[in-house]
Each structure stands twice: as C-alpha cells, then as structure tokens.
Amino acid sequence: MPLPDDDHTGSRIREQRRLARLTQRELADRIPYSLSLLNQVECGARPATPGFVAAVAHALRVDSSKLTGPPAVTALPADRLLALVAPIREALDCFDLGPNPDLADSRPEPVLVTEADALCQQVRATHLRAAAKALPALIVELTHLVWTAPSTAGWRALSSAYRTAHDVALKLDHPDLARVALDRMGWAAGQASDPCIEAVQRYKRATLWRSATSTPLITSGQALLAGQTSREALAVTGQLHLGLATVAAKAEDATAVESHLAAAREMADRVGGEAADVHWLSFGRVNVRLHELGTAIVLNDFDRALGQARSIKLPASTLTSRRARYLVDRALAEMEAGSAKTSLRYLAEARKVAPEQTRHLPGTRATIRGLVHMSRRAPDSLGGMALWVGM
Incomplete structure (x- = not known):
C-alpha cells in the first residue's frame, strides 16, 4: 500500500480520529457539523474552517495545532x-x-x-x-x-x-x-x-542536505583517495559509493544506484569483514546490504525492499544505531506489504533498542502514519506509538 501523499488539515483530522478509535459517524455525533462535511474535509474536498477545527479539537481532546500543522518531532x-x-x-x-x-x-x-x-x-x-x-x-x-x-x-x-x-x-x-x-x-x-578524514567530511556534507552539489562533493572525496589501496582508503571509498547510491536513489536513477552498490560490494570484499575502526565508519558487507534495503525504499520498490529486509540477518556485533535503522526500515517495508501487526512489532522493537534515535527517524513517522491510514480503529499500541512521536 502506498503511503498517503496528502498532508492537509483534513488528513490530520482523519489521523487523530483513528487514533482516538472513532468512526466518522461517532466523531460527527460529537461536533455541530454534519457527517457529510466531515467526510469532505477529511478527503480534502472542502477546507476546514477555524470553527470546524476548534470543534473537532475539542471533541478529540487535542490541541488544535495537531490538526492545523505538522507537529514538532523534537523529543x-x-x-x-x-x-x-x-x-x-x-x-x-x-x-x-x-x-x-x-x-x-x-x-x-x-x-x-x-x-x-x-x-x-x-x-x-x-x-x-x-x-x-x-x-x-x-x-x-x-x-x-x-x-x-x-x-x-x-x-x-x-x-x-x-x-x-x-x-x-x-x-x-x-x-x-x-x-x-x-x-x-x-x-x-x-x-x-588526512585525506581520508577530508573525504569523510565531504561525504557527510553531501548527505546532510542532498542537493545539486551532493554528487560533486562525494566524487571530490573519491579523488582525494585515488590510487590509495590501504584498508582505510578502501573502506572510505566504499562508504562514498554508498553515499552516491543514496543520492542517486533520491534522484530516482536506479541504474546509478546499482552501479554504486556494485562498486561498494567490491570494496567490501577487498576490505574483508567490517571496518568498524576506520574514521568512525563501519563499512562492510552488512552495511552494503542495509544500503540496498534503504535505496529500494527510497525508490519505492517495496517488493524488493521487503525481500531484502527479510533476508538480512544482523550479526550480534551490529551497531545499535544501525540495528535501529534496519528495524524501522523493516517496519516500513512490512507496512507497505499490508502486514500491519508485523510492522508495528518491528517498530516497537526499534523503540526498545534505541528510543532516542527511533523517535527522530523519518521512517518511524511514515510507518505510523501509514498504519493509522490502514486501521479503521487504531489499536492502543499504535495510538501509544503515535503519541510518543508527537502525532
């Protein structure tokens, strides 16, 4: 199921109504407006007037800002x-x-x-x-x-x-x-x-805000390491290819994504094992597989993403931050496949593993929002998760 692409007051009213486990009829009975109007507002066919928003907020016992604008994600x-x-x-x-x-x-x-x-x-x-x-x-x-x-x-x-x-x-x-x-x-x-540190810095700049300069930044980092064959240089070069794959996925260039993932696989094979001690990176085969999953999600290829997510077996040594990211990605892929209970289970596991990180990951909010839209009445566990992230 695709994520909803609407982001308006009506869609937020629908989300909050479902989190309150109310049908449209039940909410309409609590406000001085008709069921027909509520339905039209929720689907975006009619605007929500200030009076309508105030009435719905009162009925749902939420602040009106939750209905009129995106809530803050700061924990x-x-x-x-x-x-x-x-x-x-x-x-x-x-x-x-x-x-x-x-x-x-x-x-x-x-x-x-x-x-x-x-x-x-x-x-x-x-x-x-x-x-x-x-x-x-x-x-x-x-x-x-x-x-x-x-x-x-x-x-x-x-x-x-x-x-x-x-x-x-x-x-x-x-x-x-x-x-x-x-x-x-x-x-x-x-x-x-230190050219390796400089290359890592350019990689981080490129992936902080992806823009027209992202690819030139990463390729300039690769140029700093041209011809170097140390394990350190190979690991950083491999990470740069993963960065380029992510940038290419944002640009919907599937061919470039696969090209850079292939180059990263080659670097991982040459490095051997996980290079967890190289300039705050943890580059290796596991990281490449996680980027394969991440880029498939960015490309909206959720069938492929689900297959990859289900085939990944993280070793016990996997960094907590990386494990949490995988669990959120897995939850998103399961949600897209219609497996709501499985998706919520992986989201809850991510919250348990790394609560601070999980709350801030964009995939967490996207998954919760998708689960709310899948549910006629959101279960208490989903309502609690939505409250936790500020929805």
Missing part, C-alpha cells in the same frame, strides 16, 4: 533541548580564538584522544544525551590542545569530536548546527592533512 521539551544544544554551539564557536587561558591544567593528549573515541561510540550506541553533555568540554579542551601543542593525533581527535557534534545535532533535529560542525570538521581535517 525533548524546548528548554531541555536548548540546555543540551547551546553548550555545543558555544564550543564550536571557539575554534579560532587561540589558547584558552582557563585551561592551564588541561588533560593530556592521550586522555583526550581516548575520550573522543568514547563519545563517538556513545553516539553509535544511541546514548545521545550522555554524549551531548560531555561533548562541549571535550571540544574546548581539544581546541586548546591544538593551539598550544598541535599534532596529527590532536587534530584527528578534534575532527572526531566535530563529527560527533554533527551526529548529535542532526539526531536532535538541529541540521543547521550539524552543518556548522561539519565545517569545523573540514577545518580540523585540513590541519591534520
């Missing part, structure tokens, strides 16, 4: 979210201010390098809040370090911290801040003179 209250994000923004702003006079007793380089790796692992395990709280102080200390005792290891660690800041900001629905973090990452990568 945390605004004040708590700001408390996490604002210190990261301030830390990113200190990159060109030189040594910090308040850090005469800063921790030694090996300790900071180790912490940068640890925070990266926290994000990959979807412990976003813990990483967000520790990140600003680390960035400040690493910035002081590279100004007072610059070294390749220090610049690489700072690049890692900036990459972590990007991931946290993006997962907390702050794409503008994520872009600033990537700019800082590019600056630090250039100072480290």
Whole structure:
C-alpha cells in the first residue's frame, strides 16, 4: 500500500480520529457539523474552517495545532533541548580564538584522544544525551590542545569530536548546527592533512542536505583517495559509493544506484569483514546490504525492499544505531506489504533498542502514519506509538 501523499488539515483530522478509535459517524455525533462535511474535509474536498477545527479539537481532546500543522518531532521539551544544544554551539564557536587561558591544567593528549573515541561510540550506541553533555568540554579542551601543542593525533581527535557534534545535532533535529560542525570538521581535517578524514567530511556534507552539489562533493572525496589501496582508503571509498547510491536513489536513477552498490560490494570484499575502526565508519558487507534495503525504499520498490529486509540477518556485533535503522526500515517495508501487526512489532522493537534515535527517524513517522491510514480503529499500541512521536 502506498503511503498517503496528502498532508492537509483534513488528513490530520482523519489521523487523530483513528487514533482516538472513532468512526466518522461517532466523531460527527460529537461536533455541530454534519457527517457529510466531515467526510469532505477529511478527503480534502472542502477546507476546514477555524470553527470546524476548534470543534473537532475539542471533541478529540487535542490541541488544535495537531490538526492545523505538522507537529514538532523534537523529543525533548524546548528548554531541555536548548540546555543540551547551546553548550555545543558555544564550543564550536571557539575554534579560532587561540589558547584558552582557563585551561592551564588541561588533560593530556592521550586522555583526550581516548575520550573522543568514547563519545563517538556513545553516539553509535544511541546514548545521545550522555554524549551531548560531555561533548562541549571535550571540544574546548581539544581546541586548546591544538593551539598550544598541535599534532596529527590532536587534530584527528578534534575532527572526531566535530563529527560527533554533527551526529548529535542532526539526531536532535538541529541540521543547521550539524552543518556548522561539519565545517569545523573540514577545518580540523585540513590541519591534520588526512585525506581520508577530508573525504569523510565531504561525504557527510553531501548527505546532510542532498542537493545539486551532493554528487560533486562525494566524487571530490573519491579523488582525494585515488590510487590509495590501504584498508582505510578502501573502506572510505566504499562508504562514498554508498553515499552516491543514496543520492542517486533520491534522484530516482536506479541504474546509478546499482552501479554504486556494485562498486561498494567490491570494496567490501577487498576490505574483508567490517571496518568498524576506520574514521568512525563501519563499512562492510552488512552495511552494503542495509544500503540496498534503504535505496529500494527510497525508490519505492517495496517488493524488493521487503525481500531484502527479510533476508538480512544482523550479526550480534551490529551497531545499535544501525540495528535501529534496519528495524524501522523493516517496519516500513512490512507496512507497505499490508502486514500491519508485523510492522508495528518491528517498530516497537526499534523503540526498545534505541528510543532516542527511533523517535527522530523519518521512517518511524511514515510507518505510523501509514498504519493509522490502514486501521479503521487504531489499536492502543499504535495510538501509544503515535503519541510518543508527537502525532
């Protein structure tokens, strides 16, 4: 079943009505408007007047903003979210201010390098809040370090911290801040003179906001690694091909998608196993298969996506963030196949595995919305899931 492509007040009224487990007749009986008008508003044939919206909101016991506009997807209250994000923004702003006079007793380089790796692992395990709280102080200390005792290891660690800041900001629905973090990452990568890190930075820029510059950014990253055959370079090159496959899927170019997936498979075979220790990536055969699933979904080839999803067996070592993404993709594919109960089960499993990440993934909302439209009366479990994501 295709996802509904309407996004208007009437469609949101229909969603909220079904989440309240009411038929159109039952809702019409609770408002001073006819069943015929309600039906026409829900299907988009008639506009919803302010009075109509107010009456429906009162009957459904929801705020009218849930009916008149897309709800916010931020998981945390605004004040708590700001408390996490604002210190990261301030830390990113200190990159060109030189040594910090308040850090005469800063921790030694090996300790900071180790912490940068640890925070990266926290994000990959979807412990976003813990990483967000520790990140600003680390960035400040690493910035002081590279100004007072610059070294390749220090610049690489700072690049890692900036990459972590990007991931946290993006997962907390702050794409503008994520872009600033990537700019800082590019600056630090250039100072480290590490082409692999520079290539990863361009890949992340390309996939943050897919636009006309996405393909040139990734191919410029590939050019930085041309002729290099180290395991590190092969893993990054393979990841760049996966990025190009994703961009091609967005452009509905199935031929280019398969070409880049094939190149990524070749790189995975040459790398052997999962390269989980290469510049915060985890490239390998499993990652390629997950991208095959993801690109099939983007191309709306749900028969193929479902077959791929059902054939993937994730090893126990799979990153939590990657496992959650697979479960959401699997839920979406099952929903499209009409398997509502199975879809909801995989969505619930994703929520259990990585609640912070699952709440923010676009596929989560798309799946819940599709399940609501499939249900004459949404079951309590689906209603609870919709409430959890803010629908």
